[in-house]
Amino acid sequence: MDISVRELRKTFDRYPALHDVSLDIQSGExxxxxxxxxxxxxxxLRLIAGLEFPTSGSIFYGTEDASGKSVRDRQVGFVFQHYxxxxxMTVADNIGFGLKVRDRSKRPSSAEIRRRASDLLDLVQLPGLEDRYPSQLSGGQRQRVALARALAIEPRVLLLDEPFGALDAKVRKELRRWLRELHERTGHTTIFVTHDQEEALELSDRVVVMSQGRIEQVGTPDEIYDTPATPFVFSFIGDSSEIPISVSGGEAHVGNRSIGVFAEGLPDGPARLFVRPHDLDLVSDDPQTIAAVVTAVRRNSGSRFVEAEIDGCRSKVEIELPADDMRVFEGRIALKPKRWKIFPDAKRPNSQSVVGKGPYKHESEPKPPDYSQMVS
Amino acid sequence: MVLEASFDAAPAAPAETWTPPTSERPLVKWTLVGIALAFLGFFLFLPLVAVFVEALRGGVGIYFDAITEPDAVAAIRLTLIVAAIAVPCNLVFGLAAAWAIAKFRFPGKSLLITLIDLPFSVSPVVSGLVFILLFGSQSLIGPWLISNGIEIVFAIPGIVLATIFVTFPFVARELIPLMQEQGTGDEEAALSLGASGWQTFLYVTLPNVKWALLYGVLLCNARAMGEFGAVSVVSGHIRGLTNTMPLHVEILYNEYSFQAAFAVASLLALLALITLSIKSFLEWRFADGLKAQRSGH
Known part of the structure; x- marks a missing residue:
């Protein structure tokens, strides 16, 4: 079932929770x-389900305008954060609930309901738990029962609110893989909410990054990580350092020093350069580099992290190096970004960003595709 | 290894001198327990025993005469009738009020919560007087009621109204915190699975609050049967007609029929004891269920 959201706005007591959000979701995604x-x-998510009603805007299920329909009539499978x-009720009664409350004409017999509950328990890999009560189940088991209950009504779309939020890290990873497999088997259009980027990037076909009631970027996990569209996405997804720079004559400067980063097409003025820790190279001093002073060196499993403060501004950067890099990091160092992205400081008309790659400033990458068009 | 050794060697605090940090010295502990028990014995146990001793002072025969005498029987019957009307009414009102407060946001909600407590904070006499002012012969609609032959004050309807008013908070008070804590998650789940509002209420909301509801109903019932002040004002004390058990006790006492008064009083006391026993039994029998409900999931 294709889901389409058009200029959806939601205001709670004059506090805006969602600003004119539009989004297209393809069937089976x-x-x-x-x-x-x-x-x-x-x-x-709750607006798509019909648990909230939009202040304005509309929601389409396929070609049908579902905006005015109640959650009861939308036939969605909703899995709640706390299940x-x-x-x-026993597990079987929980799963059969959606069938039991149907109108008499559409209601299966109680034997049939019980049989379907057992089938669904097999599907979620909990055979034989029909007569347990929820309090007798572990968190991961409850989660699966909640999913089986949502699937029992043959939903047009499956909606999951923080599906793994209440579970411990190990169970979370297992269930993540399991959910992916289940999705491949059943093919339901599935939308899930998460604040865990690892979960989102690993599990989903596409990620919708949101901030302050707006969609920042929609894209595949690769696109989101490799070509973040906004400063928010860059800093929210993965590790990154932010360096305040100024652009003049198409070149980036820290203080008065040109750092060897090409910023063609950007207006002169203050801007921010974003770079990931593994995209920073330590180089021998060169006039066109970022000059910094090492403040700390940390070792974290397979990597060594060097933290340095940039000359001429207070900001710190982090450089990720292989753990077997045994060089001694002390005092002054010079840095060159391999990949980066520059965002002119906000609130300026026609502001656009420039992506860069490669040790030499003239190898700047072409602009990435414009995701804002996919969003709107 | 050195570290481990030092741990082993560290003298563990001897078990007998170690006390939990929140505990007190035995003297303090037993003084406090003693005060509490003495207070309970003096103010609760002693009067209760006194009621039964007084009731049976002249022998079992007189006791049964006192409670089977026609006026006493009429009073018992009226008390049961009033409770049978007032309690179901408050069950419905309490459930509705708790539902509204816990599940919705609407203007005037905090005012409603305050108003629900009003019967607790107002003197019962005032509660009774309110109904006299509303429905008595001096009131605005009094003459109309009289001309149409509708009796409210100094009749059963007045007693029922006053009792409903006084016992209104019990069910609602018991349900509101529980329903607020439970939130609307289960209801949303039921609705998303296709249940109607009524099915959701019947299969999900009601089972979730059933113990609190029963608890509230028991307390409400105990108070409905025992209410004196408000009922006294609106009843008019007509023997055999508008006397409830507490009023009957008072009349007997004022007539110096002490044993009869205590005999009827013992029935009321017995009622209270039975209510408390059922309550304790339910708490014990369904402790796990109650705990599971209060802790949510």
Whole structure:
């Protein structure tokens, strides 16, 4: 089932939770809504489900305008963050609930409901737990029962709110892989909300990054990580350092020093350069580099991290090196970014960003595709 | 290894002198326990025993005469009728009020919460007087009621109204915190699975609050049967007609029929004891269920 969201706006007591969000989801896709808390991702999910009603805008299920329909009529499978299993019902009764409450004409017999509950328990790999109560299950098991219950009503779309949020790290990883497999088997259009970028990048076909009630970027996990569209996405996804620079004559400067980074097409003025720790090279001093002073060196499993403060500004950068790099890092160092992205400081008309790659400034990459068009 | 050795060697605190940091010295502990028990014994246990001793002072025969005498039977019947009307009404009102407060946001919500407590904070006499002012012969609609032959004050309807008013908070008070804590997650889940509003209420909301509801109903019932002040104002004390058990006790006492008064009083006390026993039994029998409900998931 294709899902299409058009200029959706939601305001709670004059506090805007979602600003004119538009999004197209193709049938069978596994989509992650990713963002920090308060970014509106859960609100968007609940609006799609019909658990909230939009202040304005519309939601289409295929070609059908579902905006005015109640959650009851939308036929969605919703898995709640804390599962919301009915505590006084057995697992089988929980899963069969959606069938039991159907109109008499559409309701399967109770034997049939029980059989389907057992089938679904097999599907979620919990055979034989029909007569347990939710309180007798572990967190991961409850999660699967909640999913089986949502699947029982043959939903047109599967919506999951922080599906692994309440689980410990190990179970979380297992369930993640399991959910991916289940999705491949059942082919439901699935939208899930998460604040865990690892989860979003690993699990989904496409990621919707949200911040402050707006969509920042929509793209595949690779696109999101390799070509972040906005400063927010760059700093939110993965590790990155932010260096305040100034652009003049198409070149980036820290203070008065040109750092050998080409910023063609950007207006003169203040800007920010984003770079990932593994995209910074330590080079022998060269007039066109970022000059910095080492403040700390840390070792974290397979990598060695050098933290340095940049000359002429207070900001710090982090450089990731292989752990077997045994050079001594002390005092002054010179850095060159391999890949980077420059964002002119905000609130300026026609502001655009420039992506760079390669040790030499003239090998700057062409501009990435414009995701803002996919969003709108 | 050195570290481990030093741990082993470190003298563990001797078990007998170690006390949890929150505990007190035995003297303090037993003084406090003693005060609490003495207080309980003096103010609760002693009067209760006194009621039964007084009731049975003249022998079992007189006791049964006192509670089977026609006026006493009428009073018992009226008390049961009033409770049978007031308690179901408050069950419905309490459930509705708790539902509204816990599940919705609307203007005037905090005012409603305050108003629910009003019967607790107002003197029962005032509660009774309110109904006299509303429905008595001096009131605005009093003459109309009289001309149409509708009796409210000094009749059963007035007693029922006053009792409903006084016992209104019990069910609502018991349900509101629980329903607020449970939130609307289960209801949303039921609706998303295609249940109607009524099915959601019946299969999900009600089972989630059933113990608190029962608890509230028991307390409400105990108070409905025992209410004196408000009922006294609106009843008019007509023997055999508008006397409830507490009023009957008072009349007997004022007539110096002490044993009869205590006999009827013992029935009320027994009722309270039964209520408390059922309550304790439910708490014990369904402790796990209650705990699971209160802790959510």
């Amino acid at each position: 596994l989509i992650a809504l990713l963002g920090p808390s308060g970014s509106g991702k859960t609100t968007l 919301a299993l009915f505590k006084h």
